[in-house]
């Protein structure tokens with residue numbers, strides 16, 4: 001019997017199990033899939049360099065990921081142009097300088113200071129859409145449909161939700177202020193390698209779809225498929241959506257205040273598409289491209305890597321992600 005069962009072999013579960021392993025505590029990790037990493041998954045088939053299909057960047061110099069980067073001596077790559085934003089609107093491409101000269105695009109930059117004031121006045125959950133409705137001077141010029149689309153897409157890809165669903169305080173949380181200069185750094189060998197290293201020497205069981213967690217006087221019994229696992233303690237790192245779905249039964253049921261907290265949290269949707277082209281048709285200084293299209297934000301997954309392949313990644317959130325997610329995969 002393991003001392004601890006860790007449910008989920010994503011970054012959170014592996015971090016917990018690794019920490020226990022380092023301290024000589026025996027842990028068994030259970031995951032429904034046949035691989036570690038969860039929402040981090042690297043493709044090594046699309047290009048000579050890694051292409052991230054899930055988590056891609058190490059966002060800032062304060063994040064915990066750096067402790068693994070140092071521990072496992074992982075190499076990192078910076079994109080030379082980070083973050084140079086091009087814009088596609090009114091059926092043309094604007095480079096970063098031209099886009100900044102568009103009065104309505106520049107206005108979006110002032111949103112953070114406004115959001116701070118609004119969050120103090122109306123509370124953190126006042127929606128960005130409602131706030132925009134009251135900021136009559138927000139747009140220096142009458143906004144075109146594309147201005148509005150750009151704004152919607154800028155928020156949807158950043159917050160994984162539409163303007164109506166994001167509280168004004170979300171804008172303040174999602175800035176990189178104080179995170180250092182390296183807000184878009186990648187792992188040279190990909191996230192899958194780093195998570196694979198973290199999983200080394202751990203007891204990870206794959207294909208273990210947990211469906212019930214029963215607490216008893218002397219420990220816990222976790223049921224996964226037809227098997228069950230016993231231990232003294234359990235650490236649950238299941239995604240919020242899985243817990244909210246009720247697919248995993250808790251016995252005794254979770255206390256009311258915990259359930260209320262789980263229900264009051266929201267997780268948005270994001271999606272990614274990687275497209276490989278015959279040749280690179282973009283300028284060398286292109287890094288990010290914000291568009292008015294449902295595919296929202298584009299970038300070069302190979303930027304900074306040696307022998308960059310002509311691949312672009314689209315990254316989108318909110319209702320566009322819902323829509324793409326429901327499309328058939330073949």
Ligand SMILES: Cc1cc2nc3c(=O)[nH]c(=O)nc-3n(C[C@H](O)[C@H](O)[C@H](O)COP(=O)(O)OP(=O)(O)OC[C@H]3O[C@@H](n4cnc5c(N)ncnc54)[C@H](O)[C@@H]3O)c2cc1C
Nearest residue numbers: 008009010011012031032038039040054055056057209210
């Ligand atoms: C497209 C995309 C891009 C992202 N980009 C970035 C980025 O650039 N930088 C960044 O820092 N973060 C990024 N993130 C977020 C990051 O990927 C996640 O925050 C992180 O991977 C979550 O780790 P986790 O361990 O909490 O959850 P998960 O990785 O989701 O792990 C949970 C694990 O639980 C398992 N599981 C689910 N249900 C069961 C069950 N019933 N029984 C057993 N196991 C189960 C799953 O298989 C999974 O392995 C991105 C996420 C996505 C989806």
